[in-house]
Amino acid sequence: MSVPDRGDFVWLDFDPRAGHEQGGHRPAIVLSPKSYNAKTGMALCCPITSRPKGYAFEFLLPPGDRMVGAVLADHIRNIDWKARRARKAGRASEEVVSGVLGKLGALLGMPSS
Template sequence: MVNEVETYIPERGDLVWLRFDPQAGHEQAGRRPALVISPQLYNGKVGLALFCPVTAKAKGYPFEVEIPAGLKITGVILADQVKSLDWRARDAQFACKVPAGVIAEVQAKLQLLIS
């Protein structure tokens, strides 16, 4: 029998539960939700994925992106805290998908940081 955890490959737009430890300084820590921002083809082939952590405590920072009401995860996406992580080693578990507009907003904020 194939286990769902073994067959799941994170896809851009997924909100997943993920272990962020170890952490340092102002980085998010512990088991928390995160948004997948890299494409599934890359994630599956390499075993890494790009994630933005989610926090329940909005502080009004310019790089926060609000998660719409009605999803299984609530809070804001921290678009300026991008991490490349081994999603298998950090036990990524699918929670839900965000609307395309949320991904577009996160990507726009990332573009401001890297351009």
């Protein structure tokens, strides 16, 4: 796979996991920029669930989007995208990326702009 970029949907393996962490082979959205991902071999990703539960830090993907379900902003992880064999599965819209970053900002107590 080429270097993932912010807004890419990827499939990757989130195992091993512990406790309440999301695990398994699942889609995710990349939030870190390509420059960081290329330099470090890592990428900040949030997993996507196909079974939203309505939690505060879920971002529902719009109907008709490339992926179906909800981004779990509170499950963000810095992953080795090469070792976990990330596979690109499309691109998110700017609205989706902004929405997920907004949820993450709220989680971290950052003021919204």
